[in-house]
Amino acid sequence: MNPGTSEINFVSALDTHPEMRSVLCLFEGVVTGCADGYARMAGKPAASLLHLGPGLGNGIANLHNAKKAFTPMVNIVGQHAMRHLEYDAPLSCDIEGLAHPVSGWVKTTTDATLVAKDGAAAIAASQSPPGQVATLILPADTAWNEAESSCEPQPIQKPNPVPSDRISEIAHIIKTKENVVLLVGDHVLRSEKLQRITSSIAKKFGARFMAKWFGARIKRGASRPIIERLAYVVDQSLEILKGTEHLVLIGTVEPVGFFAYPNKPSLLAPPAAEKHVFANLNDDVEAALIALAAKLEVSDDPGELAILDRPALPSGKLDPDKIWESVSALMPENSIVSDEGVTASRIAGPLTQNAPAHDWLHVTGGAIGQGLPVATGAAVAAPDRQVFAMEADGSGMYTLQALWTQARESLNVVNIIFANRAYKILQVEMKKLCDNEDGPKSSSMMELDNPNLDWVQLSQGMGVPAVSVDTAEAFNEALKRGIEQSGPCLIEALV
Amino acid sequence: MNPGTSEINFVSALDTHPEMRSVLCLFEGVVTGCADGYARMAGKPAASLLHLGPGLGNGIANLHNAKKAFTPMVNIVGQHAMRHLEYDAPLSCDIEGLAHPVSGWVKTTTDATLVAKDGAAAIAASQSPPGQVATLILPADTAWNEAESSCEPQPIQKPNPVPSDRISEIAHIIKTKENVVLLVGDHVLRSEKLQRITSSIAKKFGARFMAKWFGARIKRGASRPIIERLAYVVDQSLEILKGTEHLVLIGTVEPVGFFAYPNKPSLLAPPAAEKHVFANLNDDVEAALIALAAKLEVSDDPGELAILDRPALPSGKLDPDKIWESVSALMPENSIVSDEGVTASRIAGPLTQNAPAHDWLHVTGGAIGQGLPVATGAAVAAPDRQVFAMEADGSGMYTLQALWTQARESLNVVNIIFANRAYKILQVEMKKLCDNEDGPKSSSMMELDNPNLDWVQLSQGMGVPAVSVDTAEAFNEALKRGIEQSGPCLIEALV
Numbered sequence: 001m002n003p004g005t006s007e008i009n010f011v012s013a014l015d016t017h018p019e020m021r022s023v024l025c026l027f028e029g030v031v032t033g034c035a036d037g038y039a040r041m042a043g044k045p046a047a048s049l050l051h052l053g054p055g056l057g058n059g060i061a062n063l064h065n066a067k068k069a070f071t072p073m074v075n076i077v078g079q080h081a082m083r084h085l086e087y088d089a090p091l092s093c094d095i096e097g098l099a100h101p102v103s104g105w106v107k108t109t110t111d112a113t114l115v116a117k118d119g120a121a122a123i124a125a126s127q128s129p130p131g132q133v134a135t136l137i138l139p140a141d142t143a144w145n146e147a148e149s150s151c152e153p154q155p156i157q158k159p160n161p162v163p164s165d166r167i168s169e170i171a172h173i174i175k176t177k178e179n180v181v182l183l184v185g186d187h188v189l190r191s192e193k194l195q196r197i198t199s200s201i202a203k204k205f206g207a208r209f210m211a212k213w214f215g216a217r218i219k220r221g222a223s224r225p226i227i228e229r230l231a232y233v234v235d236q237s238l239e240i241l242k243g244t245e246h247l248v249l250i251g252t253v254e255p256v257g258f259f260a261y262p263n264k265p266s267l268l269a270p271p272a273a274e275k276h277v278f279a280n281l282n283d284d285v286e287a288a289l290i291a292l293a294a295k296l297e298v299s300d301d302p303g304e305l306a307i308l309d310r311p312a313l314p315s316g317k318l319d320p321d322k323i324w325e326s327v328s329a330l331m332p333e334n335s336i337v338s339d340e341g342v343t344a345s346r347i348a349g350p351l352t353q354n355a356p357a358h359d360w361l362h363v364t365g366g367a368i369g370q371g372l373p374v375a376t377g378a379a380v381a382a383p384d385r386q387v388f389a390m391e392a393d394g395s396g397m398y399t400l401q402a403l404w405t406q407a408r409e410s411l412n413v414v415n416i417i418f419a420n421r422a423y424k425i426l427q428v429e430m431k432k433l434c435d436n437e438d439g440p441k442s443s444s445m446m447e448l449d450n451p452n453l454d455w456v457q458l459s460q461g462m463g464v465p466a467v468s469v470d471t472a473e474a475f476n477e478a479l480k481r482g483i484e485q486s487g488p489c490l491i492e493a494l495v
Numbered sequence: 496m497n498p499g500t501s502e503i504n505f506v507s508a509l510d511t512h513p514e515m516r517s518v519l520c521l522f523e524g525v526v527t528g529c530a531d532g533y534a535r536m537a538g539k540p541a542a543s544l545l546h547l548g549p550g551l552g553n554g555i556a557n558l559h560n561a562k563k564a565f566t567p568m569v570n571i572v573g574q575h576a577m578r579h580l581e582y583d584a585p586l587s588c589d590i591e592g593l594a595h596p597v598s599g600w601v602k603t604t605t606d607a608t609l610v611a612k613d614g615a616a617a618i619a620a621s622q623s624p625p626g627q628v629a630t631l632i633l634p635a636d637t638a639w640n641e642a643e644s645s646c647e648p649q650p651i652q653k654p655n656p657v658p659s660d661r662i663s664e665i666a667h668i669i670k671t672k673e674n675v676v677l678l679v680g681d682h683v684l685r686s687e688k689l690q691r692i693t694s695s696i697a698k699k700f701g702a703r704f705m706a707k708w709f710g711a712r713i714k715r716g717a718s719r720p721i722i723e724r725l726a727y728v729v730d731q732s733l734e735i736l737k738g739t740e741h742l743v744l745i746g747t748v749e750p751v752g753f754f755a756y757p758n759k760p761s762l763l764a765p766p767a768a769e770k771h772v773f774a775n776l777n778d779d780v781e782a783a784l785i786a787l788a789a790k791l792e793v794s795d796d797p798g799e800l801a802i803l804d805r806p807a808l809p810s811g812k813l814d815p816d817k818i819w820e821s822v823s824a825l826m827p828e829n830s831i832v833s834d835e836g837v838t839a840s841r842i843a844g845p846l847t848q849n850a851p852a853h854d855w856l857h858v859t860g861g862a863i864g865q866g867l868p869v870a871t872g873a874a875v876a877a878p879d880r881q882v883f884a885m886e887a888d889g890s891g892m893y894t895l896q897a898l899w900t901q902a903r904e905s906l907n908v909v910n911i912i913f914a915n916r917a918y919k920i921l922q923v924e925m926k927k928l929c930d931n932e933d934g935p936k937s938s939s940m941m942e943l944d945n946p947n948l949d950w951v952q953l954s955q956g957m958g959v960p961a962v963s964v965d966t967a968e969a970f971n972e973a974l975k976r977g978i979e980q981s982g983p984c985l986i987e988a989l990v
Contacts, residue, residue: 014936015935
């Protein structure tokens with residue numbers, strides 16, 4: 001939360017509701033990212049408390065990511081008292097207008113007696129399959145007026161059953177066709193059980209088991225199925241999907257390039273490939289996959305699983321590969337990786353595949369500034385697990401205030417900053433798209449070295465102990481210490 | 496600017512357009528605040544460059560402030576190539592939906608050949624009286640496709656003339672009625688000439704010359720008219736306006752409380768007072784005031800002006816009063832004050848009234864996180880003037896990334912952080928509104944002392960030299976050094 005005057009009665013009520021935990025963040029982009037990270041790990045919604053339109057505005061980028069992750073979340077956004085709305089007060093703003101682009105459910109409560117009912121509706125709505133952002137706007141007078149009513153929890157919408165003829169149809173395709181890709185969405189990625197079922201089907205019939213480049217929460221690492229992934233780079237994804245004749249969509253939609261480029265297609269699957277929707281996003285993917293496996297007479301035999309095979313600790317001059325090797329060598333079992341390494345993360349998949357079992361949280365909507373807040377929220381949800389925030393320096397600066405909340409709540413987060421002192425992804429994209437890649441003015445818009453950011457001071461300034469390293473040996477040591485100690489720390493990795 | 500892939504061709508073009516200055520900011524809230532500060536001081540629009548919906552989202556809070564300041568501004572927001580929009584790419588987002596609540600003009604360009612025309616239209620629209628935010632959304636293919644067309648600057652809408660019978664009517668009221676308040680808006684506040692005209696009218700007929708609590712840019716200090724101001728606190732404003740029988744609105748609307756409170760009115764003027772609209776926001780306020788003065792046979796005789804009367808340098812334990820006294824004692828003539836001191840600024844008006852002539856920039860929309868970015872943009876617009884960012888610690892954390900841009904551009908900004916280590920305004924509001932003001936949980940949501948923010952490290956981490964002080968003597972010394980040196984600095988004032 002980051003409350004203001006319009007929400008002050010709500011804040012005041014916290015002291016009479018010990019069952020609610022309130023976590024203060026110093027910027028709303030941290031609040032919403034934190035709520036997203038919490039829900040991804042807890043599997044149930046967190047609520048954010050935001051101050052009017054501008055507070056919601058500050059939270060929009062990470063709400064966009066949460067929307068794309070199908071994260072259940074309830075935003076409580078304060079509003080002026082109803083009678084105040086007709087005047088042009090400084091903070092007057094079209095809050096509903098701002099909320100709609102990032103919310104699946106939006107409502108303004110008009111009377112104190114309706115708060116309980118609307119609140120219950122928001123909580124239920126947030127959990128409508130596959131999960132969504134629900135924004136409840138509460139005018140100040142709905143908090144300060146009397147409300148005698150209360151409300152029972154409201155029923156949560158059930159996922160739609162997948163019709164049996166569709167299951168038969170897809171079973172027939174998998175059984176009889178060649179070059180089949182089973183493309184899964186977040187339902188499967190977050191469930192070891194569904195991963196095993198899908199992998200068992202793929203193995204038995206020679207299909208490929210594949211996911212997009214991003215996932216809200218991926219269970220992976222040792223003893224879990226190995227899932228092929230599409231790439232950020234369009235040409236690589238085209239190559240990966242080359243030869244696909246049947247694309248079976250399991251709780252996801254057709255894959256599309258992260259960006260469009262001249263003379264490259266938007267859609268990544270071959271145009272000749274047939275697309276088959278097995279389960280929509282709001283379908284009961286679990287029941288459907290179980291039924292499909294039964295239909296196909298597939299037992300639990302997922303084929304080759306990732307083995308535990310930690311790399312040797314790296315040495316010498318530090319680079320992103322060595323950082324991932326070191327993390328893979330040292331991460332405790334059941335760790336959580338919040339990944340916003342951007343260019344430094346392209347190679348992370350194979351380098352961590354054989355680390356102990358862990359959860360991986362991607363930036364789902366491409367809005368940078370997610371990594372530190374999502375790590376923070378994940379650590380609130382899972383206090384007994386080690387969290388790693390793998391963060392690029394450029395994107396880390398968007399919501400660096402998350403570090404303060406980590407210190408305040410003594411969260412077990414090791415923040416690793418890939419300090420390449422550039423918007424490197426833009427340098428790469430400019431080379432792809434423009435002729436004059438070396439122009440001094442345009443180049444300088446992608447350089448973060450004038451002045452250099454000092455992440456040790458930034459971190460310590462918010463109460464998180466920090467160290468800067470430029471060798472693999474020093475990185476290994478810092479990482480070991482960070483894992484051993486409780487509470488947060490930060491490693492500025494000069495790469 | 497803070498560009499992304501969709502805007503990369505635009506960035507690349509900077510090298511062939513030396514007449515454009517590009518300033519990199521590490522977060523879009525800094526970008527939009529910076530553009531606002533630039534326009535307030537330069538009197539002409541700056542453009543922002545933002546990356547898709549999330550980039551715009553991050554800029555919304557300061558766009559809200561810019562909207563309320565009637566700042567002319569052009570946002571260029573990237574968008575996916577048109578053909579990419581039908582797919583669910585990660586960054587797909589209803590950009591127009593996000594733009595409308597903070598923009599007076601929104602357009603998506605659909606073809607490369609229309610960019611020049613739409614760009615010229617955006618620039619003209621931004622300057623429609625009284626000034627507004629114009630948002631132009633440019634799909635990536637409009638930047639990478641060929642565009643043979645160019646476009647002349649488009650005509651800017653003129654302010655509406657105030658009809659002569661309205662001028663006569665108001666002249667009659669001023670001449671014949673008692674207890675008249677002349678309430679002025681930003682047109683008058685930013686113009687010494689219009690201040691003198693209004694003050695001359697007020698003096699001759701015994702009316703009061705008054706402004707709201709906030710102004711986009713107020714010319715004030717020695718040798719300028721003294722303008723009464725309404726207060727943040729509703730009861731104080733009610734008291735100030737008590738007895739008003741005629742409220743004449745000169746380029747502004749009726750004053751309203753910053754927030755609503757139970758059992759307090761929203762509108763601040765006495766219900767019995769007659770409201771008279773002299774000039775609307777988009778009227779030609781200057782011509783109308785000149786005509787009014789002529790009608791009333793008022794010459795340039797504004798009455799008592801503020802005299803130059805610097806206070807003695809303060810001593811002893813530091814507090815906000817002493818900080819303002821020190822600033823008033825040391826500020827060079829023609830300084831610019833970006834004021835986001837929140838509770839520490841309540842007393843700033845009288846304490847700086849007799850400082851040398853200066854410009855004062857308020858937070859116009861109540862969205863915190865404006866102070867450092869607006870100071871940064873003001874310093875870009877006015878490189879020969881000393882800028883002071885008077886910043887509360889809580890609000891400063893919202894957009895602290897502005898410091899890096901100050902360092903990068905060697906801007907003459909002295910950043911003064913009122914470090915009271917609390918959201919003090921919320922503590923005050925909670926006392927007004929709630930019974931259980933001392934609840935430990937709710938209280939802790941307003942305390943920033945666990946852990947303490949170390950502004951010296953935060954500032955140095957972004958390349959801005961900084962010092963922490965807790966005595967007036969040390970503050971005076973730090974302020975002197977900051978003014979003498981070129982480039983930015985920061986003073987953490989423990990109060």
